[in-house]
Amino acid sequence: xxxxxxxxxxxxxxxxxxxxxxxxxxxxxxxxxxxxxxxxxxxxxxxxxxxxxxxxxxxxxxxxxxxxxxxxxxxxxxxxxxxxxxxxxxxxxxxxxxxxxxxxxxxxxxxxxxxxxxxxxxxxxxxxxxxxxxxxxxxxxxxx
Numbered sequence: 001x002x003x004x005x006x007x008x009x010x011x012x013x014x015x016x017x018x019x020x021x022x023x024x025x026x027x028x029x030x031x032x033x034x035x036x037x038x039x040x041x042x043x044x045x046x047x048x049x050x051x052x053x054x055x056x057x058x059x060x061x062x063x064x065x066x067x068x069x070x071x072x073x074x075x076x077x078x079x080x081x082x083x084x085x086x087x088x089x090x091x092x093x094x095x096x097x098x099x100x101x102x103x104x105x106x107x108x109x110x111x112x113x114x115x116x117x118x119x120x121x122x123x124x125x126x127x128x129x130x131x132x133x134x135x136x137x138x139x140x141x142x143x144x
Contacts, residue, residue: 004128005060011124012056016117017049023113031109035100055086063125070129079122087114 024032025043032038059082066081067074091110100106 004064005057007128008060008063008125009053009056011128012059012121013049013053015120015124016052016056019117019120020048020052020113021045023116028109031105035102035106035109036098037100037106039098072126075125075129076122079118079125082121083114083118086118087111090114 024037029038063078066078091107091114094100094110095103095107
């Protein structure tokens, strides 16, 4: 485990968990309850934290495979691919499996949430890359 892995995982975990709580429980809780998004009286914060930590660790582990060079376009492409994957497995899957009514409100709202989430994550990844001197595995000796 490298320091870069730890920082990328923490960046995802802190950003996504904090933003998820603010978005779903503070800003739009009533709307999400009306949509039927929350099936429990209280959201399962611990399960959400574990899920987000797992996602962050996985994204951090595969990051060096996809981002061979440290440039904004490669980072943006990686983040966009992660966004599309999570969007299809989260937003569209939930809309297909659960009674979220109206789905025409849920899909755009949750899509906007994920778009903001991954924009924040991408900005943090870019900032981490600009600050770190640790090379990705494909970089070899690092920056000069």
